[in-house]
Amino acid sequence: MKCRQGGFWLSLIVSASIVCLAPGTAGAQEETTLKFWTFLDPNKNGPRESAWAQIIKTFEDEHPGIKIQPEIFPWNEISSKLIVSVSAGRGPDVTLVETNLRQTLARGNILAPLDEYIETWDAGALDDFYHPQERVYDGKTYALNMWSNGSALFYRKDLFDEAGLEPPRSMDEFTTAAKALTVDTDGDGKIDQWGFAEGIARSQPFAHRFLFPLIWASGETIIGPDGKATFNSPAGVKAVQSFVDLVKVHEAMPPDVVNLTYDERLQGFMAGKYAMAIEGMHRYERTQTSPVIEGKVGLVPIPGWSVDKPAPTPVTGWDIGIGATSENKEAAWEFLSHALSYESQLLNAEVAGQVPARKSVAEDAFFESEEGENLKFILDYIATASSEFPQATNLDLLIELFNLAIQEAILRDVSVQQALDNAASKYNRSL
Amino acid sequence: MKPYILRQKLRHGILFLTLSGITVLMLLPFIWVIITSLKPESQVYVFPPEWVPSPVTLENYQAVWASNMPLYLFNSTIVAVGSIILTLIVSIHAAYAVSRFKFRGMNVFMFLLIASHMIPGVANLVPTYLLASKMNLLDTYIVLILVYSMWQTPLVVWLIQGFLQNVPQSLDKAAMVDGYSRLGAMYRVVVPLSKPGLAAAAIVVFVYAWNEFVIALTLTSSDEMRLAQVGLKYYISQFGIQWGELTAAVVLSTIPVLLLFILLQKWFIYGLTSGAMKG
Known part of the structure; x- marks a missing residue:
């Protein structure tokens, strides 16, 4: 009898431990921290930096279990640092990617393919982006445009x-x-x-x-x-x-x-x-x-x-992607989707003056205002005649x-x- | 005045003027940096350039001081001083051994030692990163001090051993007769007599650690661990260069090197000329 009682308590403890330790359960919601590599420091006061601070804040508010940890590097050093770090298995979860180098990074397995995540979007959602076909390498999409520079x-x-x-x-x-x-x-x-x-x-x-x-x-x-x-x-x-x-x-x-x-x-x-x-x-x-x-x-x-x-107009700019060594790819995709959402893209245009990556954003009334005049000019130019660097x-x-x-x-x-x-x-x- | 004295004075005068001219030419870029740092941003682009800032402003220095640049300067100081200490500790012992003992293959050893210094740092970057990553040393002072010290040790061993050879071996022997061990003789007799050489080596290591960029960028990632040279790069953004703040930060980052050089100037020149040229 004693033995049977001991077995009961033991199985209860084991079951409780499994429930408590299981990731993503309500009992113990572990916080996921995403390393985000960028050259815009959200702690600074510039308009581009402020826009990122707001994008990160709204994401963290909507996803209480995920924290964004920005790591800042000079803009023209991110790619080389990515290659070294990911090769050593310690890359970021999410990173900004220089558009000219995304294929090089994809070829070197520095970025993770996004196709399985993109499939979760509505059909045709990619058509809302400029030049999505340019982001396909070897049949897979490794990054999506965050903003353009015309x-x-x-x-x-x-x-x-x-x-x-x-x-x-x-x-x-x-x-x-x-x-x-x-x-x-x-x-x-x-x-x-x-x-x-x-x-x-x-x-x-x-x-x-x-x-x-x-x-x-x-x-x-x-x-x-x-x-x-x-x-x-x-x-x-x-x-x-x-x-x-x-x-x-x-x-x-x-x-x-x-x-x-x-x-x-x-x-x-x-x-x-x-x-x-x-x-x-x-x-x-x-x-x-x-x-x-x-x-x-x-x-x-x-x-x-x-x-x-x-x-x-030659279109350059920055893409956003997921590091190949990320252990939090699902959470990284959540953040990436948030940064590419209509609201974030409009915010990035209004606050930072960045050319949005989504065509639908260009329809917003902001671009008819005096503040949005220059962005409207370049958006029209990109829509009329543009090409990316090879x-x-x-x-x-x-x-x-x-x-x-x-x-x-x-x-x-x-x-x-x-x-x-x-x-x-x-x-x-x-x- | 005798003709040969006149000729000598004339020769000295010409030499002085020539060297002064070269000095001014060498200093001109730095003077321009100081002038730019004292201009408001709107005056930086005025053409033709103005040599006297009008108005003179300290706003760039205030902005730099309010930023994280003082922290980066502090980090650079820790790393540079740490590198000096570690490099000198290792190099003094190695240089003493080389200058006092003859062993088979010494010349080959010394050649290989200096040859290792000729390998570009970038070539070792990925293995260094991997090693640091496996040892959990990334983003720490220790990894930078270790890498900088190991990188500078071959050069410093050569520099110091040339200098130690100038210290007569009879002094070591006399110290040992007085009861010191070999190491005791080295610490108490040879090292104090080698201060000019050590000062020269310290400056060489400091300047290297202070100016190095690629390794510092690669082995650190947090803002708290950033070094000054990497911090300077952030004033050069894709959207343009903040010349006022960049030049103010450059002036501030130059001060520690200048101070060290002024303090050790006499020993540095003596050490380089009397130590490094022999051996």
């Missing part, structure tokens, strides 16, 4: 008005404006204000952001389906030649662009040295901190080859070789065709 032609409205010029719509109009706005303002025989500039210094070259769209505008590509470079096509030569001519023929761009970096070019624009610049919309607010150009910057699409067809095997090398080819054509007596052929050949050999 680029546009930033021009000085005051200088255009003084010169009696209209903002350019085509490359011909662009060249005419660049020449007219290249002036010696103080009469000392030296040019003080250049019509246009784009940096192609090896350390931070950026002419591709202007010239890839021109190649796309001709209906051509940067790399082919086999992954080999195609930027040395006739369309590529035409685009690069127009850039080289701005320096060598029209003298509307300073020859020192070969030593100019992307950041230095922006500072020059903010200092009033350049009348036009191709720039990402995410840097518009930054330009307005300069008293020299505050309130004087206009936005138009990047000029194409004809007045009625702008060049497609997911090349080695995009950094591709960009470097392309820009070095432009340098070569400017500095040496080498034809644009020859310089681009050399660059394409070098890139293809590296594959």
Whole structure:
């Protein structure tokens, strides 16, 4: 009898222990902490940071059992840190992913495929995102767009008005404006204000952001389906030649662009040295901190080859994904879904001025208001004509070789065709 | 005045002017950093650039002080000082052994030691991370101190052993005759006479640990453990560069290195010229 009673108590204790220790049961709700890698610190006061703080807070309020632990890294170091950490089995649960590198990260099994989670969404929900097909690698989706960065032609409205010029719509109009706005303002025989500039210094070259769209505008590509470079096509030569001519023929761009970096070019624009610049919309607010150009910057699409067809804006930006080593993938997906929800995307647009990833968000009344004017401009531009940078095997090398080819054509007596052929050949050999 | 004295004074004058010119050129970027740090953000972009800030403002320094940068500077100080202590402890013993004992394969050993210093740090990053991860040392002061010390030890062993060779071995023997053990002779006689060399080594380690970026970024992840060099990178965002605050933070982060160099300047130069060049 005693033995039977002992068995009863023992089984009761074991059963109670199982009930209490079982994860996710009401008896002992364990808190899950999600490591979220980002470059925007929610504890800071900037608009982008505040938007993330609100997104995290609303998520934690709705999911009392899940805490978000942001870990902050410099934006251009997240990818390399991801590779090292995930390889060692210690990656984040959720991470921001640079759009240009998502395929590299997917190929290296750094990100977890999202397909089984996406299937839980309503059918067709993915169609609400821009360029969802670009996020598929080897038949699987590894990240979803969080926000986009479109680029546009930033021009000085005051200088255009003084010169009696209209903002350019085509490359011909662009060249005419660049020449007219290249002036010696103080009469000392030296040019003080250049019509246009784009940096192609090896350390931070950026002419591709202007010239890839021109190649796309001709209906051509940067790399082919086999992954080999195609930027040395006739369309590529035409685009690069127009850039080289701005320096060598029209003298509307300073020859020192070969030593100019992307950041230095922006500072020059903010200092009033350049009348036009191709720039990402995410840097518009930054330009307005300069008293020299505050309130004087206009936005138009990047000029194409004809007045009625702008060049497609190159769309970059940030995706969001789940780390391959995450042990909390379901909870991570909950957070990812929350960050991509209509409400979070609208909040990110209203508070942080970020271009939303969902087309339905663009229909909101906010984008008709004065505050949403610039976002409306770039959303319309993206909807009309846009393309993402190619997911090349080695995009950094591709960009470097392309820009070095432009340098070569400017500095040496080498034809644009020859310089681009050399660059394409070098890139293809590296594959 | 005799012609040869005149010629000598002229030569010195030209040398002084040339060196002064080079010094000003070398200092120009740093002077520009200080000037920019004293400008309001709106004045940073004025073209042509203004050499005298108008108005002079300390708002950038206030913003940096109110941020987490002081914590990052504190972390960097802990790691740099810890690295100096550990590196010197290991290196003094190794350098003493190399300078006092002859053993088979010593030259090969010394060559391999310095050759290991030539491997780029990035090449070891993944194994280092894995090791630190397995030992649960990630995101701690200890891991940074260990990695920096091991990275600098080969160089410092070379630096100090060259210097220790200048201390006559008869002094060790005299100390041992007086009753000291071998280690006692080293600690009480040789090490005190090697202070200039140790000071030079300390500065080399400090500057390395203070400036290192990639390892610090990789082996730490929390804000509480962030080092100053990594913290500086956050002023360069995708949305633009906060030049005012960045330059103010750079000026603040330079002060400890300057102070250390000023304090140890005499020994540093003496140590480098008399120790490292021999051996």
